[in-house]
Amino acid sequence: MALAGGVRVRARALLRAGAQFRGPVLGRPEPAAGGGDGTRRFANLRVLVEPDPAAGVAVMKLKSPPVNSLSLEFMTEFLISLEKLENDKAFRGVVITSDCPGVFSAGLDLTELCGQNPAHYAEYWKAVQELWLRLFLSNMVLVAAINGVCPAGGCLMALTCDVRVLADNPKFVIGLKETQLGIVVPFWLKDNLVNTIGHRASEHALQLGLLFPPAEALQVGIVDQVVPEDQLQSTALSVMARWMAIPDHARHLTKAMMRKATADSLIKHRDADIQNFVNFISRDSIQKTLQVYLQKLKQKKG
Numbered sequence: 605m606a607l608a609g610g611v612r613v614r615a616r617a618l619l620r621a622g623a624q625f626r627g628p629v630l631g632r633p634e635p636a637a638g639g640g641d642g643t644r645r646f647a648n649l650r651v652l653v654e655p656d657p658a659a660g661v662a663v664m665k666l667k668s669p670p671v672n673s674l675s676l677e678f679m680t681e682f683l684i685s686l687e688k689l690e691n692d693k694a695f696r697g698v699v700i701t702s703d704c705p706g707v708f709s710a711g712l713d714l715t716e717l718c719g720q721n722p723a724h725y726a727e728y729w730k731a732v733q734e735l736w737l738r739l740f741l742s743n744m745v746l747v748a749a750i751n752g753v754c755p756a757g758g759c760l761m762a763l764t765c766d767v768r769v770l771a772d773n774p775k776f777v778i779g780l781k782e783t784q785l786g787i788v789v790p791f792w793l794k795d796n797l798v799n800t801i802g803h804r805a806s807e808h809a810l811q812l813g814l815l816f817p818p819a820e821a822l823q824v825g826i827v828d829q830v831v832p833e834d835q836l837q838s839t840a841l842s843v844m845a846r847w848m849a850i851p852d853h854a855r856h857l858t859k860a861m862m863r864k865a866t867a868d869s870l871i872k873h874r875d876a877d878i879q880n881f882v883n884f885i886s887r888d889s890i891q892k893t894l895q896v897y898l899q900k901l902k903q904k905k906g
């Protein structure tokens with residue numbers, strides 16, 4: 605699946621600005637592009653990719669500090685990195701994790717949702733849809749190694765993965781807290797949650813805007829495994845190894861079959877969903893609520 609129009613334009617702008625695939629990364633000199641030694645890492649500004657072509661796996665580390673919020677730039681760079689891996693036959697699986705201590709992702713970037721114009725909201729929501737669709741329909745095995753708090757849009761990313769492993773830390777809550785902010789999750793994200801934890805549990809989780817700490821997250825099934833923090837990466841890689849043992853074509857066709865109806869319901873109604881979002885987010889009452897919330901977040905330290 606290729607990047608959608610608006611996201612592609614932004615991706616091109618980022619590429620022109622030289623935002624991606626530069627080295628050295630983390631201060632370590634790297635072989636020149638195309639060096640082909642199989643160990644080269646690549647990165648754009650906000651996503652660090654550590655490939656292991658021998659295993660067919662790459663680790664994507666979200667590194668958009670302080671909280672990996674889903675800004676347009678971050679989502680675009682993430683999708684560029686994902687597409688690069690998908691186009692490379694060497695890679696069949698991706699572990700998604702965070703490089704920001706204590707936070708997997710804080711979800712939608714609230715500064716993108718406050719005080720902007722309708723065209724911006726439309727572009728932003730299209731990018732969110734694209735992020736979800738591209739992850740949800742990815743050919744590759746996706747394992748989320750959740751090493752931090754994972755609310756709302758962070759949970760959206762994790763829910764698209766085939767497996768979620770959560771580090772056992774009481775601060776690392778996961779869930780869709782939108783109603784607590786006075787907003788409503790889009791129907792396709794609701795469907796994604798229902799597919800994961802069932803209808804009744806989703807009703808409670810969504811209406812109450814529940815954020816589950818590890819033991820509850822495991823019990824309700826929003827994550828598949830909870831492991832000690834220091835075992836998160838190794839567990840994610842061994843889960844991946846199990847999935848990689850399945851022939852790709854059969855696994856992927858099965859995944860596509862299981863997910864088609866949920867994805868199609870968004871694909872068929874993308875424009876209407878964007879219009880709904882723009883109307884909703886432009887309301888004075890919603891703007892006020894979000895602004896107060898953002899202010900509170902900013903004042904937390906003071």
Ligand SMILES: CCCCCCCC/C=C\C/C=C/C(=O)SCCNC(=O)CCNC(=O)[C@H](O)C(C)(C)COP(=O)(O)OP(=O)(O)OC[C@H]1O[C@@H](n2cnc3c(N)ncnc32)[C@H](O)[C@@H]1OP(=O)(O)O
Nearest residue numbers: 670673710711712713714715756757787789880884901902
């Ligand atoms: C009819 C159709 C209608 C459709 C409507 C659809 C609406 C959307 C629906 C669903 C999808 C998803 C929605 C969302 O994702 S909304 C965002 C929800 N996220 C949150 O509420 C998380 C908010 N953040 C936090 O709780 C904390 O920051 C934290 C727990 C993640 C991390 O805590 P801590 O480490 O203590 O960091 P700080 O709180 O100090 O934050 C640092 C810094 O970052 C800023 N910040 C935090 N979160 C966000 C964010 N989501 N967007 C933008 N900026 C954020 C924070 O303000 C601080 O900034 P600074 O003071 O300037 O440093």
